[in-house]
Amino acid sequence: MSAAAAASRTFLPVFSNTFKRRSLYLFTASATAATAAAAISHQRSKHHQYQNPRNNNNNRGVWGALAAAAPIVHLASAPAGKTKEDYQKVYNAIAEKIREEDEYDNYIGYGPVLVRLSWHVSGTFDKGDNSGGSYAGTYRFKQEETDPSNKGTENAGRFLDSIFKEFPWMSHGDMYTLAGVTAVQEMQGPKIPWRPGRVDLPESAYPGQGRLPDAGQGANYMRHFFDRFGFNDREVVALLGAHALGKTHLKNSGYEGPWGAANNTFTNEFFMNLLNEDWKLEKNDAGNMQWNSSKGYMMLPADMALVQDPNYLKIVKEYANDLDLFFKDYTNAYVKLLENGITFPKDSKPFIFKTLDEQDL
Known part of the structure; x- marks a missing residue:
């Protein structure tokens, strides 16, 4: 053949x-x-x-x-007949499983890695030709899953296996992004408007490995990298605020440690720690340089770039002092990240889901 x-x-x-x-x-x-x-x-x-x-x-x-x-155009096409209530059921299934399997990663839970997965499947986007992004759901193929920068996200993929079986009409791109939205909201983060319509495409839609960021770089690299998504400085700083969640793992990223204490709650702690901790640049067991504090927190070189660059620093101070502003700007930047490269119908209205706690009231 x-x-x-x-x-x-x-x-x-x-x-x-x-x-x-x-x-x-x-x-x-x-x-x-x-x-x-x-x-x-x-x-x-x-x-x-x-x-x-x-x-x-x-x-x-x-x-x-x-x-x-x-350039390429990705036309959103949501499954016919599915309503907000159908997607709320998917949200609930993800949220309930997050609660039930809370022992993951020493009781940090699956929330942070689900947010990371949603970021990484979207972070392959290139505004130059509109390739990559969350639309095609190509993370389900080994080539994308095994990108070295995705190491550890396979745990989020396995977490979602049972959800896919329960809701087989969901595309992978929709599921990956909705899982991130669910995790942010269930970890007491802001409400994230979300729209369906991503469509599974074959593996050849994947633009290739090497499009995700290098955490060991500084401010100039960060600004240039995020320009590929069409993000300005404020959007860059807002998105990195999600590093309040979870922790790094030496075996996955080559870095080790949490960014803060409340690592399964969505807060502005990341920015406060950047400004207030006594950071020391040290070599870790993988031979990489990371910033460590006496409290056991860590920062990546890319994180510290936010206080080393004067334009980024001004925004860090704003977010450290104003949680509501951070939530507002994070929401806008995160929605843009998840929707980059997708053409939605003009009458497509985003869904805003209720958390499990809100539904219990």
């Missing part, structure tokens, strides 16, 4: 399901309608085989013309 035939057989079930949900991996309107129609016809002639013009050297003709004309 040829490589092309094998790929077609491998990808057929996933892409057929994509067509049932009326989603096409299309390009922007700068390409002519006739060219777009020819592209769709080309797809169908290949038995709905997904083809990524950026990754497939054998893909010529129409796809090449489209790729030259405009």
Whole structure:
């Protein structure tokens, strides 16, 4: 069997399901309608085989013309007939499992790693060509899961296995991002507006490893890296505030320790610790440099960049003094992160879910 035939057989079930949900991996309107129609016809002639013009050297003709004309567009396509109540049930299932399995990671729980997973599946986005991001759900494939920067997130993936079985109509991109939203809210964080419509695509939609940030870098790197997402300085600082959650693990990241004491509660403690702890730069057991405090907290070099850079520092001080402002800015930046690269219908209204505690009132 040829490589092309094998790929077609491998990808057929996933892409057929994509067509049932009326989603096409299309390009922007700068390409002519006739060219777009020819592209769709080309797809169908290949038995709905997904083809990524950026990754497939054998893909010529129409796809090449489209790729030259405009970046990729990911059209949101939520499952027909599903309402906010259906997604609230998914939220509840995730939240209840977080409560039930609270012994994970020495009783930190699964909340922080679910937030990390939602960040990492979204953090492959590149505004230059609109590739990557949460849309295609490609974390379900080994190539993305085994990106060295994703080490440890497989625990969140396994946590969600039973949720996928309970709600098989959910796409992976929707599940990964909704799990992060659920975790933030259940850990007493802000309300996160969320929209469905991500669609499972084959592994060739994954843009490749190496797109996630290097925690050992400084402010110039951070500013340049987050510009790839279209984030300004305020959004960068707000997003890193989620480092109040969980801890680093030497075996996963090459760093060790928690950022603070309340590591399963969403607060502005990260910013207060940056400003108030007596930090010392030390080499850890993996040979990496990290900042440690006498209380047993740690900061990554990328974290400390927020107080070493004067523009970042001003924002850190704002968030350390104003929890509500941090929550507001984090919400906006996190929603942008989760939705980067996705074209939602104009009438698509986000859902805001009730926490388990709110439903018990």
